[in-house]
Amino acid sequence: MHKNQKKGGNVLEKYIYGVDLGGTSVKMGLFDSEGEMLEKWEIVTRKENSGELILPDIAASINEKSKEKGIGTEDVLGIGIGVPGPITEDGRVLKCANLGWGIFSVADKLRELTGVEKVKVGNDANVAALGEQWRGGGRGFKSIVMVTLGTGVGGGVIIDGKILTGKNGAAGEIGHLTVNPKETRLTCGCGKKGCLEQYSSASGLMRIAAEKLKETDRPSTLRQCEQVTGREIFREYEAGDELATEAVEEFAWYLGIGLSHVAAVVDPDAFVIGGGISKNGPSVTEVIKKEYEKNVMFALQNKEFRLAELGNDAGMYGAVRMVLN
Amino acid sequence: MHKNQKKGGNVLEKYIYGVDLGGTSVKMGLFDSEGEMLEKWEIVTRKENSGELILPDIAASINEKSKEKGIGTEDVLGIGIGVPGPITEDGRVLKCANLGWGIFSVADKLRELTGVEKVKVGNDANVAALGEQWRGGGRGFKSIVMVTLGTGVGGGVIIDGKILTGKNGAAGEIGHLTVNPKETRLTCGCGKKGCLEQYSSASGLMRIAAEKLKETDRPSTLRQCEQVTGREIFREYEAGDELATEAVEEFAWYLGIGLSHVAAVVDPDAFVIGGGISKNGPSVTEVIKKEYEKNVMFALQNKEFRLAELGNDAGMYGAVRMVLN
Numbered sequence: 029m030h031k032n033q034k035k036g037g038n039v040l041e042k043y044i045y046g047v048d049l050g051g052t053s054v055k056m057g058l059f060d061s062e063g064e065m066l067e068k069w070e071i072v073t074r075k076e077n078s079g080e081l082i083l084p085d086i087a088a089s090i091n092e093k094s095k096e097k098g099i100g101t102e103d104v105l106g107i108g109i110g111v112p113g114p115i116t117e118d119g120r121v122l123k124c125a126n127l128g129w130g131i132f133s134v135a136d137k138l139r140e141l142t143g144v145e146k147v148k149v150g151n152d153a154n155v156a157a158l159g160e161q162w163r164g165g166g167r168g169f170k171s172i173v174m175v176t177l178g179t180g181v182g183g184g185v186i187i188d189g190k191i192l193t194g195k196n197g198a199a200g201e202i203g204h205l206t207v208n209p210k211e212t213r214l215t216c217g218c219g220k221k222g223c224l225e226q227y228s229s230a231s232g233l234m235r236i237a238a239e240k241l242k243e244t245d246r247p248s249t250l251r252q253c254e255q256v257t258g259r260e261i262f263r264e265y266e267a268g269d270e271l272a273t274e275a276v277e278e279f280a281w282y283l284g285i286g287l288s289h290v291a292a293v294v295d296p297d298a299f300v301i302g303g304g305i306s307k308n309g310p311s312v313t314e315v316i317k318k319e320y321e322k323n324v325m326f327a328l329q330n331k332e333f334r335l336a337e338l339g340n341d342a343g344m345y346g347a348v349r350m351v352l353n
Numbered sequence: 354m355h356k357n358q359k360k361g362g363n364v365l366e367k368y369i370y371g372v373d374l375g376g377t378s379v380k381m382g383l384f385d386s387e388g389e390m391l392e393k394w395e396i397v398t399r400k401e402n403s404g405e406l407i408l409p410d411i412a413a414s415i416n417e418k419s420k421e422k423g424i425g426t427e428d429v430l431g432i433g434i435g436v437p438g439p440i441t442e443d444g445r446v447l448k449c450a451n452l453g454w455g456i457f458s459v460a461d462k463l464r465e466l467t468g469v470e471k472v473k474v475g476n477d478a479n480v481a482a483l484g485e486q487w488r489g490g491g492r493g494f495k496s497i498v499m500v501t502l503g504t505g506v507g508g509g510v511i512i513d514g515k516i517l518t519g520k521n522g523a524a525g526e527i528g529h530l531t532v533n534p535k536e537t538r539l540t541c542g543c544g545k546k547g548c549l550e551q552y553s554s555a556s557g558l559m560r561i562a563a564e565k566l567k568e569t570d571r572p573s574t575l576r577q578c579e580q581v582t583g584r585e586i587f588r589e590y591e592a593g594d595e596l597a598t599e600a601v602e603e604f605a606w607y608l609g610i611g612l613s614h615v616a617a618v619v620d621p622d623a624f625v626i627g628g629g630i631s632k633n634g635p636s637v638t639e640v641i642k643k644e645y646e647k648n649v650m651f652a653l654q655n656k657e658f659r660l661a662e663l664g665n666d667a668g669m670y671g672a673v674r675m676v677l678n
Contacts, residue, residue: 114652122652171520185618187517194620195496198652201617206648209610218650285534289614292526293510295519323531325543327439327447327523 043099044351045090045144047109048152048343049073051126054086057344058093061105063163063352067093068344079128087141106146107138108347110155114197119149122197148350152343154191154200157184159346160300165334169297173290174336175202175283177305177312180217181225181232185294190353192294203229205286227282230258230304237261237275246271262308265315276315284319291320291328302336310335368424369676370415370469372434373477373668374398376451379411382669383418386430388488388677392418393669404453412466431471432463433672435480439522444474447522473675477668479516479525482509484671485625489663494622498615499661500527500608502630502637505542506550506557510619515678517619528554530611552607555583555629562586562600571596587633590640601640609644616645616653627661635660 041060048055050073057068071089074081090107094100111134113124119135135147150158157166157174166172170189176182181203185192192199203225204218211222226232237256241248248271253260264272287299299320301313313333321329338345366385373380375398382393396414399406415432419425436459438449444460460472475483482491482499491497495514501507506528510517517524528550529543536547551557562581566573573596578585589597612624624645626638638658646654663670 187512192512192619195622196620196652198616198650199618199620201620201650201652204650204653205614205617206610209648220648220650223650285531289530290618291523292530293524293615293618294517295521295524295526297520323534323545325523325526325529325545325548327521327526328529 042103042105044105044348045107046344046347047086047107048347049109049111051112055340055344056089059348063348075128082127083137084141087138090142101143104144106148106351107142107144108148108350109134109138110150110152110343110347112152115149115151116197117193119147146351150191150350151197153182154184155346155350156342157186157346158191158349159338159342160302160336161186161189162349163345164338164342165300165336166298171296172298172300173294173296174300174302176303177229177301178303179229179231181229202286202290205289207282207286224282224286228279233258233261233275233279236278240271240275248272258305259308262311266311280315280319283316285323287320288323291324291331295328298332298334300334300336306335367428367430369430369673370432371669371672372411372432373672374434374436376437380665380669381414384673388673400453407452408462409466412463415467426468429469431473431676432467432469433473433675434459434463435475435477435668435672437477440474440476441522442518444472471676475516475675476522478507479509480671480675481667482511483516483674484663484667485627485661486511486514487674488670489667490625490659490661491623496621497623497625498619498621499625499627501628502554502626503628504554504556506554527611527615530614532607532611549607549611553604558583558586558600558604561603565596565600573597583630584633587636591636605640605644608641610648612645613648616649616656620653623657623659625659625661631660
């Protein structure tokens with residue numbers, strides 16, 4: 029019997045809900061007060077009507093789960109939630125175009141809907157970083173910077189086991205480091221030119237490779253691939269294909285210089301690399317570290333580079349950690 | 354009568370010593386427990402024999418001052434000291450070439466020499482940043498980044514009123530941000546090429562102007578100056594001289610992009626600009642802010658840029674603040 033289950037009708041432990049709100053689905057987890065995951069499930073993110081159903085749906089799912097498990101509101105230590113937008117330290121969202129949300133207090137709203145007093149809200153990338161630092165690839169380090177290489181480039185800065193939020197919730201926005209001030213062509217979603225995420229995201233890497241394939245008729249094993257995604261590019265890079273190597277090195281060069289900037293500001297214990305690209309394994313951290321080391325002063329050399337380990341669960345773990353902090 | 358003076362033979366208040374250790378002189382201050390400066394003086398930094406006299410000299414000066422004022426060791430709340438080298442959180446210096454020091458605990462040594470239990474040690478740039486955040490240009494902001502534009506470019510990151518030290522004491526080393534990865538010519542003292550301090554220090558600005566004067570025979574009021582230092586360059590820039598304007602804009606362009614990197618990582622409340630260059634007044638912060646705004650995403654725009662206010666006293670104030678924190 030798990031220590032959290034009822035024994036003679038008495039709940040022995042307290043519970044925490046960890047929630048990771050995404051644009052398509054909401055990942056939800058029930059945890060014990062030690063941070064062990066007891067159960068996880070998903071619900072759909074209903075974005076209609078400016079996203080006004082989202083928090084009521086989450087609250088209903090939590091209330092239902094508590095009812096099912098016989099958990100009273102007084103036995104819930106807290107709810108943590110990661111939200112895909114800028115969040116202030118007191119739990120207000122400052123606009124979240126992706127969900128249709130304007131400016132309001134997510135913490136107050138969720139408190140009201142569930143009756144749970146302690147509600148902690150963070151930006152989803154920051155919350156995932158906290159999860160990885162606590163239970164994932166950053167385990168054992170107090171201060172890490174997590175870099176998520178997916179469609180875009182996300183970041184989260186954890187200092188002494190806590191999220192660094194920043195004045196406008198924009199700390200760790202490393203995807204928008206201007207790594208190419210001379211860029212004239214590529215405009216980022218943020219409106220600027222030369223942002224890191226234009227080069228070092230999965231889509232950036234695909235674009236770099238596609239352009240190299242198109243510009244010349246140099247032989248490359250990539251020409252035999254049905255699709256040329258990050259997976260194929262890294263596979264052919266590992267196999268020694270010259271064009272794939274150039275593409276990966278260009279992708280890593282921008283990331284290396286971006287992370288050298290990050291290090292000069294916060295000097296973290298380690299970098300944790302996550303997101304779709306990180307699924308290609310140790311060759312990802314190796315090539316990034318190689319480019320990083322070229323651009324940092326001696327005091328910042330020999331940093332640890334780790335792969336993320338929690339995948340899609342990182343956000344739920346981080347959300348729980350916010351409640352426990 | 355000051356509230357800290359003896360009244361009927363009893364010391365009413367506790368005292369703190371704030372020390373700013375520089376390569377030429379040591380600035381020392383006696384403060385009350387509210388952080389008011391009661392007295393300040395300087396002693397010479399004796400660097401002979403690998404700097405082994407420095408801490409005994411500081412301790413002797415503190416002990417003498419306490420004796421003079423009738424302050425017992427038990428009435429000293431603590432000693433804070435800023436040191437020009439990388440310092441770990443527990444007060445060890447990790448080599449300080451400038452003073453001839455290797456690796457040892459400054460905190461332990463000073464504790465032993467003075468009998469004062471609480472000794473706090475920080476990197477001098479970080480400690481000055483803390484002083485400015487507490488009592489200077491950063492007053493009223495919780496999180497600031499201080500930028501010192503002197504012979505080099507120094508930095509200090511203050512988050513929620515505390516120094517961000519980093520794993521190797523290298524957080525805030527913004528003078529070594531690689532702002533020009535394409536640089537082939539200028540090698541920084543750190544061994545890298547393209548460091549911010551090659552362009553945006555007082556010496557960087559002087560070099561930029563000197564090169565522009567030498568490369569062409571364009572007219573410039575700078576040609577009438579006996580010396581062309583930062584002071585003259587900013588004066589002629591304010592007067593509208595074209596060549597001086599180009600020099601200042603180049604200096605500020607690199608600084609603007611460097612600070613845009615800093616903002617994307619920590620999203621501070623404000624930047625505080627100090628060092629010799631900052632003595633040229635508001636036109637310094639204005640031109641830096643202008644270049645900064647061009648290179649940051651919307652969420653990081655409209656940052657506060659303030660001039661430092663404490664000058665050479667910043668380090669002493671910050672040292673005292675470390676003791677009070």
